[in-house]
């Protein structure tokens with residue numbers, strides 16, 4: 320059983336929010352936790368746009384969500400909210416897909432103006448999906464993330480500490 324699932328909501332190549340999820344995976348795996356990864360880019364666009372409920376990719380996504388005890392959802396802020404393609408994916412999941420699960424929201428954005436998008440956009444969505452616990456979440460500004468020469472992402476010290484603290488909190492909800 321996959322204990323923790325990351326869901327990446329960015330359609331972009333070299334996505335910052337997806338790199339934050341990758342960093343989270345590495346941190347959690349160092350603690351011996353089992354992490355699997357799902358991205359909106361794993362689903363054929365036609366299946367999302369035409370709501371193809373027979374899609375093998377969507378069925379696989381549903382299965383990955385079912386198997387997870389905890390979920391980290393990472394998305395860029397688009398127009399003051401999560402991405403449309405993330406919503407398109409979650410729209411096609413069962414009504415209470417997040418039931419019994421703990422969810423950590425992570426949003427990356429260009430401006431502090433949309434800091435509250437975690438509270439007014441992400442949390443209500445996860446709530447309607449039946450999430451049992453929704454953690455406080457982390458908003459990361461583009462200016463707080465840097466890419467090294469090899470393309471690896473590093474975070475400002477204070478954000479990295481907040482990420483690690485949030486992951487520790489998330490891990491505390493995982494049962495053997």
Ligand SMILES: Cc1cc2nc3c(=O)[nH]c(=O)nc-3n(C[C@H](O)[C@H](O)[C@H](O)COP(=O)(O)O)c2cc1C
Nearest residue numbers: 329331334335336395396397398399427428429430
């Ligand atoms: C189409 C689009 C819309 C965006 N809208 C917002 C916005 O409303 N507020 C904001 O803070 N940043 C906005 N941004 C900036 C992104 O949220 C930010 O650069 C983010 O870190 C990109 O994440 P990604 O690399 O994972 O896609 C927007 C970017 C794009 C491409």
